[in-house]
Amino acid sequence: MFRFIIRRLLQLVPTLFGLSILLFIWLHRLPGGPETALLGERGTPETRAQIRENLGLNEPLPIQYGRFVKRLVQLDLGTSISTKREVTTEFLQRFPGTVELTMTAMLIAIGVGIPLGYLAARRRGSFLDHASVGGSLLGTCVPIFFLAYVLKAIFAENLGWFPTIGRQDASIDATHITNFFVLDGLLTREWDAAADAIWHLILPGVALASIPLAIIVRITRASVLEVLGEDFVRTAEAKGLTERTVRRRHVLRNAMLPVATSIGLLTGLLLSGAVLTETVFAFSGIGAFIKDAISNLDYPVLMGFIMIIAVIFALVNLLVDISYSLIDPRVRVR
Amino acid sequence: MTLAPGKKKEKLDRLAELSAVRDDEQGVSLWREAMRRLRRNPSAIVGAAILVLFVLVAVVGPFFVPYDPVDQSGIREGVIKPGSIPGSSAEHWLGYDHQGRDEFSRLIVGARQTLIVGIVSTLIGLTIGVLIGGVAGAAAGLGGRWGRLVDSVLMRIVDMLLSLPSLLLAVSVAALLGPSLVTVMIAVGVVSVPIFARLLRGSMIAQANRDYVLAASSLGVRKSKIAISHIVPNSLAPVIVQATLTLATAIIEVAALSFLGLGNPDSTQPEWGLMLADAQIYLDVRPGLAIYPAVGIIVTALGFTLLGEAMREALDPKLRR
Numbered sequence: 181m182f183r184f185i186i187r188r189l190l191q192l193v194p195t196l197f198g199l200s201i202l203l204f205i206w207l208h209r210l211p212g213g214p215e216t217a218l219l220g221e222r223g224t225p226e227t228r229a230q231i232r233e234n235l236g237l238n239e240p241l242p243i244q245y246g247r248f249v250k251r252l253v254q255l256d257l258g259t260s261i262s263t264k265r266e267v268t269t270e271f272l273q274r275f276p277g278t279v280e281l282t283m284t285a286m287l288i289a290i291g292v293g294i295p296l297g298y299l300a301a302r303r304r305g306s307f308l309d310h311a312s313v314g315g316s317l318l319g320t321c322v323p324i325f326f327l328a329y330v331l332k333a334i335f336a337e338n339l340g341w342f343p344t345i346g347r348q349d350a351s352i353d354a355t356h357i358t359n360f361f362v363l364d365g366l367l368t369r370e371w372d373a374a375a376d377a378i379w380h381l382i383l384p385g386v387a388l389a390s391i392p393l394a395i396i397v398r399i400t401r402a403s404v405l406e407v408l409g410e411d412f413v414r415t416a417e418a419k420g421l422t423e424r425t426v427r428r429r430h431v432l433r434n435a436m437l438p439v440a441t442s443i444g445l446l447t448g449l450l451l452s453g454a455v456l457t458e459t460v461f462a463f464s465g466i467g468a469f470i471k472d473a474i475s476n477l478d479y480p481v482l483m484g485f486i487m488i489i490a491v492i493f494a495l496v497n498l499l500v501d502i503s504y505s506l507i508d509p510r511v512r513v514r
Numbered sequence: 515m516t517l518a519p520g521k522k523k524e525k526l527d528r529l530a531e532l533s534a535v536r537d538d539e540q541g542v543s544l545w546r547e548a549m550r551r552l553r554r555n556p557s558a559i560v561g562a563a564i565l566v567l568f569v570l571v572a573v574v575g576p577f578f579v580p581y582d583p584v585d586q587s588g589i590r591e592g593v594i595k596p597g598s599i600p601g602s603s604a605e606h607w608l609g610y611d612h613q614g615r616d617e618f619s620r621l622i623v624g625a626r627q628t629l630i631v632g633i634v635s636t637l638i639g640l641t642i643g644v645l646i647g648g649v650a651g652a653a654a655g656l657g658g659r660w661g662r663l664v665d666s667v668l669m670r671i672v673d674m675l676l677s678l679p680s681l682l683l684a685v686s687v688a689a690l691l692g693p694s695l696v697t698v699m700i701a702v703g704v705v706s707v708p709i710f711a712r713l714l715r716g717s718m719i720a721q722a723n724r725d726y727v728l729a730a731s732s733l734g735v736r737k738s739k740i741a742i743s744h745i746v747p748n749s750l751a752p753v754i755v756q757a758t759l760t761l762a763t764a765i766i767e768v769a770a771l772s773f774l775g776l777g778n779p780d781s782t783q784p785e786w787g788l789m790l791a792d793a794q795i796y797l798d799v800r801p802g803l804a805i806y807p808a809v810g811i812i813v814t815a816l817g818f819t820l821l822g823e824a825m826r827e828a829l830d831p832k833l834r835r
Binding site for chain 1: 762770790794
């Protein structure tokens with residue numbers, strides 16, 4: 181197991197290296213440059229050239245890339261051109277919001293999706309089955325930002341049950357250590373701050389959960405149906421095990437493998453969806469920041485953020501592969 | 515008996531094909547069997563019915579719209595005031611949009627634009643994905659050591675594309691090419707490239723171990739010929755299913771791009787995603803402007819999804835009697 185993890189981490193290196201080269205060439209070929217965003221239409225050709233010179237953008241690409249790598253091995257991702265702050269600082273400040281949002285969505289999707297998918301498979305052909313299959317088909321077809329607006333209009337603006345925007349109420353004087361607002365609230369024992377942060381997460385979390393929930397329900401249902409037809413389930417029932425034991429030890433455990441795979445693949449989807457949801461709820465995560473960085477061509481921010489996201493994506497998939505052997509001891513990771 | 519070399523190859527190919535068919539059940543082709551099962555699946559019928567209606571509206575509808583979809587008659591006649599957009603009336607069934615244009619006419623014309631954008635972007639993703647996946651699959655299945663090298667290089671690139679969140683990929687393509695309708699189609703298409711490539715490759719590798727491939731290659735059929743005429747046709751089923759499902763996500767992703775301000779800047783070409791994105795600011799004034807195109811998108815995407823899922827079931831050999 182340990183060797184497997186080490187090997188997978190080593191495999192990550194060439195992939196990231198390739199990705200960084202591709203990204204670098206591609207980003208620097210985009211028309212315009214950060215000087216346009218900094219100066220707007222006012223800049224004279226001379227000031228533009230001066231800025232490019234100061235940022236080191238006139239040197240050959242291989243040299244610029246070399247400098248990027250040299251800083252990267254020192255874990256320095258450079259300074260944002262537009263905010264003049266370090267990329268790692270910007271990331272650490274914004275990413276926790278996105279993580280809280282995606283975790284909430286994932287918790288909702290798994291917590292509701294797996295039981296619902298299981299029940300639908302157990303009562304195949306029942307109303308519950310048809311409703312959850314139909315609902316999950318519909319769930320994948322609703323544009324997520326539209327759903328977010330509808331939820332916001334109904335539950336926040338009309339009924340007033342939830343806050344409309346932001347991550348925390350401005351009137352709460354909360355201490356922030358990690359920028360995970362919920363965690364901060366718990367750490368500092370400011371319970372009201374934590375509760376308020378959770379309150380702000382619910383509507384965007386539900387909107388973001390819609391597609392993963394739909395996918396998890398469908399995969400769980402299909403997978404449980406397949407396992408229910410296996411001989412070992414019949415054997416387990418025949419030897420008189422309680423339904424509870426059959427369900428836990430035999431059915432659910434065997435049905436979880438495809439579900440775990442899909443959860444790993446959903447990470448990318450969640451991050452994309454988070455950008456849209458964050459926009460609707462003015463939730464300060466990485467979404468809006470990446471959007472601005474693209475239009476300003478803030479090279480260090482784009483390179484840094486995309487690389488970190490790729491690493492996280494790879495780590496999540498590694499965790500999923502490790503979880504296979506926990507779910508099913510027959511699967512030996514090599 | 516001696517045959518001309520060309521004739522001989524033809525005959526051998528035919529033989530390989532026959533052995534391939536025998537591999538399936540009793541000579542009933544996979545596709546005919548799938549069609550039979552599709553016709554008996556109610557959700558396939560519903561999905562197909564939605565799509566027929568949608569295509570009909572998209573193709574024929576624009577010839578029968580009551581008003582010009584770009585004519586801002588509402589502004590000219592002064593019925594549009596700040597904070598008030600008139601709703602349904604006998605003349606304008608769904609009222610005006612925020613620029614005083616007839617909403618009903620725009621929805622109908624928008625159906626055509628939506629269909630075109632969906633199909634073109636899916637075709638872009640399908641073509642590039644099938645090329646990459648086909649080469650990788652053939653190289654991995656038949657190419658020996660060098661083939662495996664080609665395959666792993668191609669798949670590394672595909673994995674890199676997969677490791678980026680799809681929207682980020684689409685957004686950067688959109689930023690690269692500048693806002694236009696073509697950009698939107700390319701950006702949405704590129705996102706599905708790695709999915710098609712992976713799918714076709716996986717399916718081809720599975721096929722490469724089948725008996726008919728062994729038969730064909732022991733009969734001396736060239737490897738390229740085996741790949742193109744035997745393996746690829748037998749591997750396309752999951753790709754076609756995925757294309758149907760991608761049509762649904764493409765329409766939704768176009769809407770997401772428009773929402774982020776990276777859509778088609780030209781609102782004289784009404785498209786449901788763009789209409790939905792434009793309507794967000796007027797939700798308080800006239801929620802209908804968002805709801806009509808949203809319902810259009812949801813129902814159409816549902817049609818493609820229902821049909822795609824039913825096709826997947828019909829083509830799944832595990833589920834066959």
